[in-house]
Amino acid sequence: MSFKSINHVLGNIERSAQWQEQLFPRLLKCWVEVVGNPVAAQTRPLSIQRDVVWVATSSAAWAQNLTFGRKTILMKLNHKLSTSLVDIRFSTAEWNSSSITGTQTTVSASEHPSYVADDMTAMKVTPNRENALGAFENWAKIMQVRSHGLPLCPQCQCPTPPGEIERWNVCSLCATKLLE
Ligand SMILES: [Zn+2]
Numbered sequence: 152m153s154f155k156s157i158n159h160v161l162g163n164i165e166r167s168a169q170w171q172e173q174l175f176p177r178l179l180k181c182w183v184e185v186v187g188n189p190v191a192a193q194t195r196p197l198s199i200q201r202d203v204v205w206v207a208t209s210s211a212a213w214a215q216n217l218t219f220g221r222k223t224i225l226m227k228l229n230h231k232l233s234t235s236l237v238d239i240r241f242s243t244a245e246w247n248s249s250s251i252t253g254t255q256t257t258v259s260a261s262e263h264p265s266y267v268a269d270d271m272t273a274m275k276v277t278p279n280r281e282n283a284l285g286a287f288e289n290w291a292k293i294m295q296v297r298s299h300g301l302p303l304c305p306q307c308q309c310p311t312p313p314g315e316i317e318r319w320n321v322c323s324l325c326a327t328k329l330l331e
Pocket residue numbers: 304305306307308309321322323324325326
């Protein structure tokens with residue numbers, strides 16, 4: 152097969168895909184009219200793929216009943232749309248997901264706790280650690296200046312006379328609190 156004929160075939164596939172994409176909104180428009188309100192309430196056309204209409208149904212019973220009656224629906228559809236669709240497939244599989252599910256699924260996938268956690272671990276841990284360390288060093292320097300070189304109480308981080316820390320391991324205030 153030459154490139155030219157492959158391109159020709161691909162072109163045909165593309166065109167027919169486009170045609171079926173354009174066809175689908177038309178099918179949606181006449182669906183209620185073709186199947187009637189009671190059936191329309193239990194069904195939702197999903198797509199047209201290779202001249203087969205895929206329809207979600209609310210229950211397995213509906214899928215079964217409509218599968219038996221699909222030739223009639225198909226005839227009406229083809230008449231209405233001037234198409235030559237070959238079949239209709241009914242399935243409960245997609246019933247609980249609406250037509251905008253695609254985007255919803257994508258969003259919820261990225262919002263999934265573990266997905267976000269993985270992302271955070273990969274992206275942010277290193278800079279966070281550096282920032283935290285830098286912030287601590289700055290804070291320690293400031294505290295050292297403020298405390299005129301006095302050691303800090305390990306409990307409340309206040310500048311504390313070395314004698315207090317020697318005696319209680321904390322400042323006198325914290326020592327009093329610990330004794331209470
Ligand atoms: Zn203290």
